[in-house]
Amino acid sequence: MAPQDIDEGSAPDTHLPDVHGDAVLRRVEDRIEELGTQLVARYRAELVEYRGLGQNTVENDMLPLAIRNIRNLLESCRTGVPFGPEEIANFRASAARRSYQFVSMESVLHAYRIWGQTVWGAIQDEARAGSAAERTAALGIAQRVMEHVDRVSVIVAQAFLEEASGVRRDHDVLRGDYLDALLLGKAATEPAGRFLTGMEVELQGAYVVVLFHRVPGADETRLREALATATYHLRDSGAGQLSGVRDDELIVICPVENPAEYEALKARARVVAGQLGVFVGGLGRSYSGVAGISRSYREAHEAAVAGLSSGLAGHCLAYSDVLLDNLVRESRHAEELLQEIVIPLRNYDAKRGTDLVKTLESYYDHRFNLSKAAADLSVSPNTVTYRLERIRDVTGHDPSYPDGLLLLSLALKRHRIRRIQ
Numbered sequence: 001m002a003p004q005d006i007d008e009g010s011a012p013d014t015h016l017p018d019v020h021g022d023a024v025l026r027r028v029e030d031r032i033e034e035l036g037t038q039l040v041a042r043y044r045a046e047l048v049e050y051r052g053l054g055q056n057t058v059e060n061d062m063l064p065l066a067i068r069n070i071r072n073l074l075e076s077c078r079t080g081v082p083f084g085p086e087e088i089a090n091f092r093a094s095a096a097r098r099s100y101q102f103v104s105m106e107s108v109l110h111a112y113r114i115w116g117q118t119v120w121g122a123i124q125d126e127a128r129a130g131s132a133a134e135r136t137a138a139l140g141i142a143q144r145v146m147e148h149v150d151r152v153s154v155i156v157a158q159a160f161l162e163e164a165s166g167v168r169r170d171h172d173v174l175r176g177d178y179l180d181a182l183l184l185g186k187a188a189t190e191p192a193g194r195f196l197t198g199m200e201v202e203l204q205g206a207y208v209v210v211l212f213h214r215v216p217g218a219d220e221t222r223l224r225e226a227l228a229t230a231t232y233h234l235r236d237s238g239a240g241q242l243s244g245v246r247d248d249e250l251i252v253i254c255p256v257e258n259p260a261e262y263e264a265l266k267a268r269a270r271v272v273a274g275q276l277g278v279f280v281g282g283l284g285r286s287y288s289g290v291a292g293i294s295r296s297y298r299e300a301h302e303a304a305v306a307g308l309s310s311g312l313a314g315h316c317l318a319y320s321d322v323l324l325d326n327l328v329r330e331s332r333h334a335e336e337l338l339q340e341i342v343i344p345l346r347n348y349d350a351k352r353g354t355d356l357v358k359t360l361e362s363y364y365d366h367r368f369n370l371s372k373a374a375a376d377l378s379v380s381p382n383t384v385t386y387r388l389e390r391i392r393d394v395t396g397h398d399p400s401y402p403d404g405l406l407l408l409s410l411a412l413k414r415h416r417i418r419r420i421q
Contacts, residue, residue, distance in 0.1 A: 002314025016101050018145040020130075021137030026072050028124040033124055034392055035117040036067035042114050043059075049103040052177030052188055056247040057101065060384065065094055069118055069152070082151065091152055092159035101245055105160045109153055116149035125345045142385035173227070181253060183209070185294035200290045208256045210269045212235060213304040214248040215313045218278035226250055226276050233272045234265065249304070250279065253293055256286045260304060266318055273316035280307035281316025302326060325413065341395045341411035348394050356394065357415075358389040368405070 026036075040063050043050040053062070068090070072083045098108050118140060127138035174182065177192040187193035212230055227250050231243045234252050234392045242253040256262050266283055273281035282304030286298030299319035306322040307315055345356045359377060363384065366372035374381040388399050391408070398404040 001301050018137060020076065020133040021141055023168070024123060024126045024134050024138055024141065025077055025129060027130075028070075028122050031122060032067055032070050034398055035070060035118065036063050039066040039115055039118050042118060046114065047110060048074055049107045049176070052180060052192070053101060053103070054180070054247045057097075061094070061097065065090070068113060069115060072365060073119065073145065074147050076148060077141055082148075088155055095156045095159035097245075099160055102173075102177075102179075105157060108156055108160060112149055112153050112156065116145055120145050154335055172419045174242055174244040176244070176246070179246055182242070182253070182290065183246065183251065183294055183297040186292060196290065203289055203293065205305050206256050206286045206288045206291050207296065208254050208262060208265060208286045209293060209300045210252045210254060210265070210277035210281065210316075211297070211304055212250040212273065212276055212316075213301045213306065213308060214250075214302075215278050215280065216248075223250070226279065229275055233275070234268050240259050251297070263288055266316075269316045274314050275325045277314050277420075279314075280304050280312055281307075282307065283316060283318040285319055328410055328413045334410065337411035338405060338414050340399065341408060342415045344394050346390065348390075354387070354390070356391050360391060360399075360408060360412055363388065363399070364409055368399075 006059070011239065040058060044053075044058070045051075046410055050062075053173055067088075072087055095108060122136055123141055123145070127135045142270040177187070177189050178195045181187040181192040182199060185196075189195045194373070210295075212226065214226075223245060227243060227245060230250050231241065234254055237243055241255065244251050248341050256265060261337050262285075269283050271283050273279060282300035283301035284303070287293070287295050303317040303319045303322050306325055307317045342357065347354050348354060349358075355377070359373070360375045362373040363370075366376060370381040374384045377384065392398040392400075392404070395408070397407050397410055
């Protein structure tokens with residue numbers, strides 16, 4: 001990564017950049033978003049293991065990290081102060097994530113070399129476009145780029161080895177492209193394709209996917225501990241269990257032979273979610289073979305997303321728990337119920353200062369129990385009865401009849417989904 005194509009005005013030095021060097025750095029900074037996108041494209045084009053990472057990882061991990069690293073370098077060049085403890089922690093956390101995404105250390109270090117080459121190339125481009133003094137000043141910056149890459153590489157390699165020394169002792173933990181192939185039912189690489197073909201023969205029984213989705217903003221360095229906790233507590237006999245990490249999701253694929261085992265697995269998954277705390281769990285239904293695992297994963301993912309939307313950190317939802325929510329969310333008639341029932345009730349409340357929507361919510365939440373709804377609202381059961389009659393008059397749907405109660409409940413559920421979207 002030695003500097004090339006720069007005028008040989010003077011030898012590189014470690015002094016702070018003068019006005020000419022600072023001008024080069026400012027022009028590089030103006031291109032920082034473009035450089036980040038270029039770096040991610042190079043990672044995925046040149047490194048097979050990076051190509052297998054999910055889009056969420058690309059947009060919310062790889063790209064921000066590449067950009068932040070450029071900002072750190074530019075700041076270090078201007079001040080002469082290397083990056084501090086916070087950035088060291090960021091680099092270590094990124095190494096831990098790559099370990100759990102089953103990117104090899106060689107690929108991680110190669111990515112940082114690509115980073116250094118690309119950033120140095122941008123500095124060269126800006127220096128060539130400037131004055132002779134700027135081209136000379138760029139020589140001093142070159143040494144800082146190399147020092148920066150060397151220091152980051154040492155930090156990342158050490159953190160990677162520390163993290164990898166634990167999880168990879170478990171041969172049932174799948175690397176990223178293999179896990180993607182299994183969950184999505186298709187392979188992006190030739191090795192993953194061979195793996196998938198083998199699994200289609202081997203996985204003949206019924207399986208359930210359990211996943212735990214990390215709450216946004218939660219400590220991302222807990223992946224190793226969280227995966228170990230999940231796999232240990234979800235294991236029954238341990239036979240045939242597979243696991244891995246996909247973006248912000250811990251995945252555990254469990255063999256299940258009958259409904260009783262499924263219920264036992266559900267109970268264990270809820271315990272695990274409570275122990276992890278900063279994750280929301282999702283549990284798919286039981287299906288056979290590779291195609292079944294892919295279907296179970298989609299269901300588990302939907303359940304976890306519903307839990308995230310409702311702020312249910314530390315809980316695990318089965319797909320059956322959110323099935324009605326999904327039907328309401330996807331039905332073209334759900335919006336009509338909202339307009340026909342909830343909007344008129346809200347308008348009535350706003351005009352007359354009543355609490356019909358709140359009363360309907362309390363009645364629903366307490367399983368249509370008048371006494372419990374009344375206690376929740378701090379009113380008498382007769383008042384709840386009176387308000388339910390007003391709801392009937394305003395909407396035309398009578399909560400004392402099954403059909404009317406069902407439509408009111410579906411409208412309320414749609415209202416709540418809209419409120420958290």
